[in-house]
Amino acid sequence: MxxxxxxxxxxxxxxxxxxxxTAAEERAVVRKECAAIRAAxxxxxxxxxxxxxxxxxxxxxxxxxxxFGQMExxxxxxxxxxxxxxxxxxxLMLLLDERQEVLMLVTNSVKQDLNHTNQYIVGLALCAxxxxxxxxxxxxxxxEVERLLQFRDPNIRKKAALCSIRIIKKVPDLAENFIxxxxxxxxxxxxxVLITGVQLCTDLCKVSPEALEYFRKKCxxxxxxxxxxxxxxxxxxxxxxxxxxxxxxxxxxxxxxxxLGRGDADASDSMNDILxxxxxxxxxxxNAGNAILYECVETIMSIEDNGGLRVLAINILGRFLxxxxxxxxxxxxxxxxxxxxxxxxxxxxxxxxxxxxVKDSDASIRKRALELVYLLVNESNVKPLTKELVDYLExxxxxxxxxxxxxVCSIIEKFSPEKSWYIDQMLKVLTEAGNFVKDEVWHAxxxxxxxxxxxxxxxxxxxxxxxxxxxxxxxxxxxxxxCIGEYGDLLVxxxxxxxxxxxxxxxxxxxxxxxxxxxxxxxxxxxxxxxxLIALLKLSSRFPSxxxxxxxxxxxxxxxxxxxxxxxxxxxxxxxxxxQNIRSALVERMxxxxxxTFGGRRASSLPNTVSTSSGTAVKLPNGVAKPSAAPLVDLxxxxxxxxxxxxxxxxxxxxxxxxxxxxxxxxxxxNQTPKAGTDVLLDLLSIGSTPAQDNNLSTPDILxxxxxxxxxxxSLDLLAxxxxxxxxxxxxxxxxxxxxxxxxxxxKPAENGPxxxxxxxxxxxxxxxxxxxxxxxxxPQTTMISGSFTNLSSNLFTDFVFxxxxxxxxxxxxxxxxxxxxxxxxxxxxxxxLKVTNSQHGKKPxxxxxxxxxxxxxxxxxxxxxxxxxxxxx
Amino acid sequence: MIRFILLQNRQxxxxxxxxxxxxxxxxxxxxxYEVHRLVVNRDPxxxxxxxxxxxxxxxxxxxxxxxxxxxxxxxxxxxxxECIHLFVEILDHFFSNVCELDLVFNFxxxxxxx
Numbered sequence: 001m002x003x004x005x006x007x008x009x010x011x012x013x014x015x016x017x018x019x020x021x022t023a024a025e026e027r028a029v030v031r032k033e034c035a036a037i038r039a040a041x042x043x044x045x046x047x048x049x050x051x052x053x054x055x056x057x058x059x060x061x062x063x064x065x066x067x068f069g070q071m072e073x074x075x076x077x078x079x080x081x082x083x084x085x086x087x088x089x090x091x092l093m094l095l096l097d098e099r100q101e102v103l104m105l106v107t108n109s110v111k112q113d114l115n116h117t118n119q120y121i122v123g124l125a126l127c128a129x130x131x132x133x134x135x136x137x138x139x140x141x142x143x144e145v146e147r148l149l150q151f152r153d154p155n156i157r158k159k160a161a162l163c164s165i166r167i168i169k170k171v172p173d174l175a176e177n178f179i180x181x182x183x184x185x186x187x188x189x190x191x192x193v194l195i196t197g198v199q200l201c202t203d204l205c206k207v208s209p210e211a212l213e214y215f216r217k218k219c220x221x222x223x224x225x226x227x228x229x230x231x232x233x234x235x236x237x238x239x240x241x242x243x244x245x246x247x248x249x250x251x252x253x254x255x256x257x258x259x260l261g262r263g264d265a266d267a268s269d270s271m272n273d274i275l276x277x278x279x280x281x282x283x284x285x286x287n288a289g290n291a292i293l294y295e296c297v298e299t300i301m302s303i304e305d306n307g308g309l310r311v312l313a314i315n316i317l318g319r320f321l322x323x324x325x326x327x328x329x330x331x332x333x334x335x336x337x338x339x340x341x342x343x344x345x346x347x348x349x350x351x352x353x354x355x356x357x358v359k360d361s362d363a364s365i366r367k368r369a370l371e372l373v374y375l376l377v378n379e380s381n382v383k384p385l386t387k388e389l390v391d392y393l394e395x396x397x398x399x400x401x402x403x404x405x406x407x408v409c410s411i412i413e414k415f416s417p418e419k420s421w422y423i424d425q426m427l428k429v430l431t432e433a434g435n436f437v438k439d440e441v442w443h444a445x446x447x448x449x450x451x452x453x454x455x456x457x458x459x460x461x462x463x464x465x466x467x468x469x470x471x472x473x474x475x476x477x478x479x480x481x482x483c484i485g486e487y488g489d490l491l492v493x494x495x496x497x498x499x500x501x502x503x504x505x506x507x508x509x510x511x512x513x514x515x516x517x518x519x520x521x522x523x524x525x526x527x528x529x530x531x532x533l534i535a536l537l538k539l540s541s542r543f544p545s546x547x548x549x550x551x552x553x554x555x556x557x558x559x560x561x562x563x564x565x566x567x568x569x570x571x572x573x574x575x576x577x578x579x580q581n582i583r584s585a586l587v588e589r590m591x592x593x594x595x596x597t598f599g600g601r602r603a604s605s606l607p608n609t610v611s612t613s614s615g616t617a618v619k620l621p622n623g624v625a626k627p628s629a630a631p632l633v634d635l636x637x638x639x640x641x642x643x644x645x646x647x648x649x650x651x652x653x654x655x656x657x658x659x660x661x662x663x664x665x666x667x668x669x670x671n672q673t674p675k676a677g678t679d680v681l682l683d684l685l686s687i688g689s690t691p692a693q694d695n696n697l698s699t700p701d702i703l704x705x706x707x708x709x710x711x712x713x714x715s716l717d718l719l720a721x722x723x724x725x726x727x728x729x730x731x732x733x734x735x736x737x738x739x740x741x742x743x744x745x746x747x748k749p750a751e752n753g754p755x756x757x758x759x760x761x762x763x764x765x766x767x768x769x770x771x772x773x774x775x776x777x778x779x780p781q782t783t784m785i786s787g788s789f790t791n792l793s794s795n796l797f798t799d800f801v802f803x804x805x806x807x808x809x810x811x812x813x814x815x816x817x818x819x820x821x822x823x824x825x826x827x828x829x830x831x832x833x834l835k836v837t838n839s840q841h842g843k844k845p846x847x848x849x850x851x852x853x854x855x856x857x858x859x860x861x862x863x864x865x866x867x868x869x870x871x872x873x874x
Numbered sequence: 875m876i877r878f879i880l881l882q883n884r885q886x887x888x889x890x891x892x893x894x895x896x897x898x899x900x901x902x903x904x905x906x907y908e909v910h911r912l913v914v915n916r917d918p919x920x921x922x923x924x925x926x927x928x929x930x931x932x933x934x935x936x937x938x939x940x941x942x943x944x945x946x947x948x949x950x951x952x953x954x955x956e957c958i959h960l961f962v963e964i965l966d967h968f969f970s971n972v973c974e975l976d977l978v979f980n981f982x983x984x985x986x987x988x
Contacts, residue, residue: 014979054982061888061981063903090985127986131894248960251953291952298950330921331951362920 010054017062030064038068049076050087057094070095070102077109085113085121089128096132107137114144122148123159130163138167142174149181154190161185161196165203175208179215186219186226191246194226198252205259216260220267223260224274227253231278247288254278254295261303268303275300279312284319287327293320294331301339314339314346321353326362333357333368340375351376355388366400374407382415386425393432405429405436413444419452423459427476431466434473442475446482457490459483464491467514478528481518484511485535489542508543515539516553530564533557537572541583551576761867762850766793767822769802769850773871781841785834789822789852797822797854797861802832805849811837812848822854846870876954877929877944878905881977884938886910889977890984913940923951934958939974 013033020026037052045052053076056069073095076088096102113125126148129141145167148160168175182204185197201219205212230253233245244250257275261268278296283289293316300313317339320332333354340347354376357369377385389408396404408429416422426445430437449459463480470476484491488511519532533554540550554576557569575583762769772786791797800820806812817832836846847870852863881890888906897905912924913933924931926944932954933942941958945951965984969976977984 011979018978058981061891065899086986087982090982094985132896247956248953251950255950287952288956291950291956294952295950326919326921327923327952327955330923362917364921364924 010051010058013055014058017058026062030059030062034059034064034066041068041072049079050084053087053091057091060095066095074102074105074109077106077113082118082121085124089124092128093131103132103134103137107140110137111141111144114141114148119151119153119156122151122156126156126159126163130159130166133163133166133170135170138170139174142167142171142177146177146181149178149185154188154193157185157188158190158192158196161193161200165196165200168200168203168207172207175204175211178204179211183215183219186222191249195249195252198223198249198256202252202256202259205256212260216264216267220257220260220270223253223257224270227257227274228277231274231281244282244286244288244292247292250278250292251295254292254299258299258302261299271299271303272309275309276312279309279316290320290328290331294335297335301335311346314350318350318353321350321357326360326365329357329360330362330365330368333365333372337368337372337375340372344376348376348381351381351385355385358389359392363400367403370403370407374411377411377415379415379417382411382417383421386411390425390428390432393429401433402436405433406438409437409441413441419448420455420458422448423452423455423462427462427466430473430476430479431470432473434475434477437475442479445479449479449483450486456483456487460487460491464511464514467518474525474528477518477521478531481515481528481532481535484515485531485538488535488539508539508546512536512539512543512546512550512553519553519557526562526564529557530568533565533568533572537575540576547576757871759867759869759871761787761848761869762852762863762865764863764865766791766795767797767852767863768792769852771867781839782835782837783846785836787832787834789830789832791822791824791827793856794824795856796824797856800830800854801852803851803853804834805851806836807847809838809840809844810846810848811839875946875949877946880906880909880940880942880944882906882910882913882940882942883974884914884940886914889939889974890981892985909942909944910940913942922955932958936962937974939977 056066060066073088073091076084110125145163188194282292297313300309317332320328412425460483463483467480515532515535536550540547554569554572557565560566758772761771768790770788774784798821813835815833817830819830848867850865877895878893882888929944931944932951943954965972
C-alpha cells in the first residue's frame with residue numbers, strides 16, 4: 001500500500017490532533033494529513049474519498065486552508081452511493097459558498113439528484129441547494145423545486161419550501177411562480193411543512209406586492225382559523241414545548257398576520273379576535289409563552305388601529321417590565337420605544353418603572369431605558385424626571401456617565417420652563433459630571449446666563465459657592481471663572497438677591513482668590529487658564545483696589561512656555577499698567593448674545609463642528625492650532641460655506657469668551673479666522689476696508705519667549721492711540737503674530753526687495769485681476785502680493801468673494817478684501833493682499849488656482865482659473 | 875433571518891459553524907473571534923441579547939459551550955432563544971446525553987441538523 005495513503009480513520013485523526021500539546025505539533029500533524037489527502041486526490045483514490053473529505057472538513061473547521069478539496073466534493077456528489085453523496089454535499093456546503101464559480105459545475109449533478117428516485121437523495125440535494133445556491137443556479141433549478149413542493153413525502157415538501165425561500169431571496173422575479181403552490185401549503189396538517197409554508201408566504205409578501213394582495217384576500221381567514229385551532233388544540237406531545245403546542249408555529253403565524261394586516265383595515269379586523277384571544281390566554285411564566293406574547297404585541301402595534309387591543313398590548317408590556325428576568329425587560333423596553341409613537345399616554349403610566357430600569361445593573365437595559373426616558377420627556381414631567389436623572393448621575397458608572405450627561409443636558413435645554421431652573425440644573429450637572437459635558441453645552445449655558453440679566457447676581461453667587469466646594473470639573477471651573485469675571489461686582493455687592501438664596505458675603509479679594517486658585521490649579525488646562533486670565537483683567541477694572549494684586553498674578557505668567565498664556569499675560573499686564581484710561585471701556589459688560597442666532601448658528605455649524613477650526617480656535621494653544629491658523633492653505637477646494645458658518649459660530653464664542661468688546665464696535669475684529677474674503681465676517685466687521693492686519697495668521701512657529709514680545713508691546717503702544725479696534729484685536733486670543741513683522745500696520749512693508757513686474761493674473765470678459773509683487777529683503781521665499789480686482793462689465797458685482805488654492809510646497813495667506821462690492825466699468829477696485837511662501841524657492845515657480853464668486857442682479861456667478869504666469873523667480 | 879450559528883467553547887474554539895450568508899474565510903474567523911469575545915465576558919445576569927455590528931446575537935450558555943445565533947435586528951429574540959433550546963434538546967436526543975466530545979467527533983452528523 002502506498003505509504004502516504006491515509007489509512008487512518010477519521011476518528012483516529014481527530015484523536016491525534018487533540019492529543020497535540022502545542023500549536024506547532026498540531027500544525028505538523030495537520031500538514032501530514034493534508035499531504036496524504038493531496039496524494040490520494042492525485043491518485044484518484046475511490047475508496048477512501050469520503051473519509052478524506054471528512055478529514056478535510058475537520059481541518060477546515062480548525063481554520064486551515066483547504067481549497068484543494070473542492071473538486072473532490074464534486075466527484076463525490078457525482079458518485080452513485082448515498083454515503084458518498086452525503087459527505088459530498090456536506091463538503092459542498094461547508095467548503096464552498098455561493099460566490100465560487102465551482103458551484104456552476106455542480107448544477108447538473110444537483111439537477112439529476114433532484115429527479116432521483118431515492119427521496120433521501122432528493123432531500124440532500126434540496127438541502128444543499130437551500131443553503132448555498134447562487135442566483136443562476138436558482139434560476140435553473142426553480143422549476144424542479146416547484147414541482148417538488150407537491151411531492152408526496154412531507155419532509156421533501158418541507159425541504160422544498162425551505163429551498164424556495166432561498167430562491168426567492170436570490171431571484172425575486174421568480175416569486176410569481178410560487179404563489180399558487182404556496183396557497184396549497186398553507187392548508188397542510190404537518191407542522192413542519194406548515195411552518196415553512198408560512199415562512200415562504202411571509203417572504204413572498206415581502207418581495208412581491210401582488211403576492212401580498214393575493215394572500216391578503218384569499219388566505220387571511222384560513223390563517224386565522226389555523227391559529228385558532230392551534231391555540232385551542234389539546235396537548236400534543238409531538239409539538240409540545242413547555243405546555244404550549246408548537247410555539248414556533250404560533251410565532252410564525254403571528255408574523256405572517258402582521259405582514260398581511262399592516263396597512264389593511266379589513267384584514268386587521270378579521271384578526272382582532274384571535275389576537276385578543278392569544279394575548280389573554282397564553283401563559284407567561286415560561287419563556288415560550290413570553291415569546292408568543294411578544295410577537296403578539298408586535299403584531300397588534302403594527303396593524304391598523306384598534307383601541308382596545310392596543311391598551312391590552314401596552315398592559316402586557318407593563319407586565320413584562322416588572323418581570324424579574326432581564327431578557328423580558330429588555331424586550332419590553334424595546335417595544336415600548338416603538339409604542340410611544342403610537343400611544344404616548346399609555347406609556348407615560350409606566351414612567352416610574354422605566355425610571356427604575358435606568359438604574360439597573362445591566363448595561364443594555366440601562367441604555368434602552370435612558371433612550372426611552374428621553375422620548376418620554378415633555379413639559380409637564382420634565383422637572384421630576386430631571387431630578388431623578390441628575391440624582392442618578394452621582395452614582396452611575398463612568399462609562400455610562402457620558403451618555404447620561406449628554407441626554408440630561410439635551411433634556412434640560414429643550415424643555416426648561418424657566419431660566420433659573422435651567423441654570424440650577426446645569427449647575428448641578430456640571431458639578432457632578434462637568435468633565436463629560438460637551439463644549440456646545442456649556443457654551444449654550446453661558447449664552448443663556450448672559451441673556452438672563454435679572455439672574456446674573458444669583459448665578460454668579462451660585463457658581464461661586466459651587467466652585468468653593470468642588471473644583472475638579474473643568475467645565476464648571478470655566479463657566480464659573482467667566483461669570484465671576486463678568487459679574488464680579490454683582491457678586492460682591494450681593495445685588496439682585498432672590499428670596500431663595502442665603503446671603504453670602506464675598507469680598508473682592510475672595511473673588512480674586514478663587515480665580516487665582518483656578519489658574520494655579522495643576523489640573524487646569526489651557527482654556528481654563530486663559531479664561532481665568534481674562535477674568536482677572538475684568539476684575540482688575542471692576543475692583544480697582546485689587547488691581548495691584550491682580551497685576552502680580554498676571555505677571556507671573558509672563559514667562560510661561562505656552563504661547564497663549566504668555567501673550568495674554570503680557571498684553572493684559574500692559575493694559576493694566578499703562579492703559580488705565582481705556583481699560584474700563586475695554587472690559588465693560590459683554591453685549592447680550594442673541595440666543596436665537598446662536599442656536600441657529602450652532603445648529604448649522606454642528607455638522608461641521610470639531611473639524612472646522614475656528615470654533616475651536618479660541619481654545620487651542622497657538623502652537624498647536626493648525627487648521628484654524630492656516631485655513632487657506634492646501635490643494636483642496638476652499639468651499640466658502642464651510643468656514644463661514646463655523647467661523648461665525650466660532651467667532652460668536654470667541655467674543656463671548658475671549659474678549660469683551662466695547663459696545664460700539666460690535667462683535668468683530670477679534671476674528672482673524674479664515675478670511676478667504678468671506679464677507680460674512682466683513683459684515684460683522686463693519687469696517688470693510690482696514691484689513692485688520694493684525695489678523696494675519698502666520699503658521700505659528702513657536703518662538704520661545706523673549707524676542708518678539710517687545711515689538712508687540714511697542715506696537716500695542718502705537719496702536720493704542722489711533723484705534724481701539726486694533727488694540728482689541730491684538731488682545732484677542734490667537735493673534736499668533738509673533739513671527740511676522742507684519743504685526744503693526746499694513747503688511748506691505750518696504751518695497752525693499754527686488755521689484756517684480758506686475759502681472760494680470762486673471763482676466764475674463766467681466767473681471768480683471770492684477771497682481772503686484774514685493775518681497776521683504778531678508779526673506780526671499782515669501783512674497784507679498786497685492787491683488788486688485790477691476791470690474792470690466794457694466795453691472796455691479798456684489799458679495800464678491802475671492803479664493804485661492806496653491807500646491808503643497810507653497811503656503812498661502814489671504815487678508816480680508818477691502819470690500820465686497822465691485823462697482824461697474826472699472827469705477828472702483830477691490831484690493832486684497834496675499835502672502836505666499838515658497839518652500840521650493842528657486843526650484844519651482846509659483847502657481848495658483850483661483851475661484852471668484854460674486855452676484856450680479858441677485859444671480860450667482862462663479863469664475864475659476866489658474867495663474868501660470870507668475871514671474872519665474874518668485 | 876438567521877445569519878449564522880456558532881457553537882464555541884469557553885476557550886474560543888469553534889465546535890460548529892454554520893453560515894447562511896456568504897463570507898470569506900478570513901472574515902469568518904474575525905467574526906468568530908469577535909462573537910466569542912463579546913459573549914464570554916458577559917455576566918450571567920445580563921440579557922441574552924447583544925448588539926453586534928448591524929445585527930443581534932442571541933446566545934445561551936450550556937455547560938462549557940456557548941450557542942450563538944446571529945439574526946437581524948427585527949427578529950423576535952425570545953423565539954430564537956427557544957430555537958436554541960430546541961436544538962440542544964435535539965442534540966441531546968440524537969447523541970443520548972451529549973457532551974462536547976460527541977460534537978467534536980461527529981461534526982459531520984451535527985452539521986446536517988440545523
